[in-house]
Amino acid sequence: MSKPQTPSIRMVAERAGVSVATVSNVLNGKASVSPDFAERVLKAVRELGYVVDIAASRLRSGKAALVGVVVPDLTNPMFASFVSTLEHAARLDGYDLVVVSARNDPAEEADRLSNLRSWRPAGLIVIPCDGAFAARLPAGQSVPIVVADRIPDAAGFDLVAVDNGPASAAIGRHLGIVGCRTCLVVGSSLAISNVRERWEGVSSASGSIAFEMLEVGFEPEAATAVLAQHLGGAARPDALFALDHMTSLALYRLVGSLGLRIPDDIAYASFDEMEWMRLVSPALTAVRQPVEAMADEAWALLSRRMSGGGGEAVTQRLACAVEFRGSTSREGPARRSAAA
Amino acid sequence: MSKPQTPSIRMVAERAGVSVATVSNVLNGKASVSPDFAERVLKAVRELGYVVDIAASRLRSGKAALVGVVVPDLTNPMFASFVSTLEHAARLDGYDLVVVSARNDPAEEADRLSNLRSWRPAGLIVIPCDGAFAARLPAGQSVPIVVADRIPDAAGFDLVAVDNGPASAAIGRHLGIVGCRTCLVVGSSLAISNVRERWEGVSSASGSIAFEMLEVGFEPEAATAVLAQHLGGAARPDALFALDHMTSLALYRLVGSLGLRIPDDIAYASFDEMEWMRLVSPALTAVRQPVEAMADEAWALLSRRMSGGGGEAVTQRLACAVEFRGSTSREGPARRSAAA
């Protein structure tokens, strides 16, 4: 009942019979300390269960082993995986992470960004809600920032993103070759660089296939409603291409509830490969993104800046893998176009 | 090029022509400040883009609006969702979160737990790797802890978990009614309370159906190997029941690659409902857990403790929903048992 409070460096010093400076030196390996003293300090640390107060440490030293991470949505498996990989990389370098989710809301993102400053992080890794990200950065932000996955409208950031164009174009060509004449391309919003680049990629595919773009927003329910309206009509497309995971989920579900058979009635392809796309039957043609590599690269970029690396803003583009599967097999739409 | 450093409370005070104490009072709404002064302070804050240094604040005040969260694996959608909900609840109460993943490794969990102490959090919310969690807690840990989802062997923790027994028993009964005679129950490890309770629940189901338990560990590859061995044999069970998500994924995939048809050749049920289970055909019978409710409840419990609420350790059990779907329809195993 005396004082079971968390031990401070002073208590360690007293217990070891040394000064606090010596304790600090032992713990940080700074100055040289005699083996005898070091041993006594370590013993006291062990007995007290002392752990340094990282906040006080930073306050005095000015060095923060902390980086802030902002993602649009933690429940999106891709972002969760991104954070998980990041966390591991950070820990290996002795850094801690403060992770916040913007919940797909630009206003909330701005709020989080501002809030994060009170932690005085050494750097920031951000997957922005949308292209207007730069405008939401608190003025006078001086810590290094790496932007991942989605490219802001404004230039000047260190950047790591996936190479959307080629992968999308490959899907577009494939759909044409397989015999599709019309393809509805669906994405949340063209305000997101990924969606925009994917649309540009697929629609650039030469050939006799016509693409139409449809934006459905970020709300699954609303998206489904918009989609239902588009697919219920008479002029059903030969193929569907979903440009992001949320959209793909809503779209695939709708196709099922409409009783459309894949690929017999309609071909189906998706960006953002997820585990379930290999489990359904037929398996879905999809573009797999190198999420782990993106996280590792983001960390590498930030590390460089945090340790004083200067120079121009860097942009890294990572290649995607395209998996062609049953959902776009030749048997389907080809037959239909033959009948037309 | 003069000094673009992050502004301190002193700079704000100078700019506003007041003392630092007044600035602090304005920002924290502590003592009463004249409207005139308050206005000047706010103006200076705005112009400088000042944000309080939360670490220095805590150091002096002793009050930390910070809680640590430890989960076994951020890439598990269920835990990601848990964290996301938690983060939102915490923010509403003005708290920040430091989230760490133990990567399913008890040693790493112990390490993370110890590391978290250097943040001096006001509380901890933990989903433990396994039942031996209590032994990994740093000695002399004095902050309130809420344990979620998995129940430690040792008592004395505030606890919130799902009510596994009834839901599992319902699955067990259902499989019997539907005509299954033998059921292979598969889970990662009985060292996890959820798996244990689910096994006990399902095997308690009376009737003419025999259950067998199989532990497959946490590695998908290894799990698949063990499962393949069990399902390849002659005595194939009528039904499968996967007790957690990773296991379910591995098992479902294996069933597919073995060419077994659900439910004609074998019935299939799963705990840990995930989105894909409704997308496959036939849709899978599954137990849906109230993850958001669990997170909210965990936060509520911790809040109470952090604001000084005393008393005995509390245990909350949350009811699950059972969704019966095509994967356990009557047509399947019933026919088979009739043939036997």
Next chain:
DNA sequence: ATGAAAGCGCTAACAG
């Protein structure tokens, strides 16, 4: 090799 003391940014006491 070791210790004394200053001070990081902030808030809590207290003085005015």
Next chain:
DNA sequence: CTGTTAGCGCTTTCAT
């Protein structure tokens, strides 16, 4: 109502 001052736990000169 406002300002002065002390000191939270720590690291860093700078003496010794």
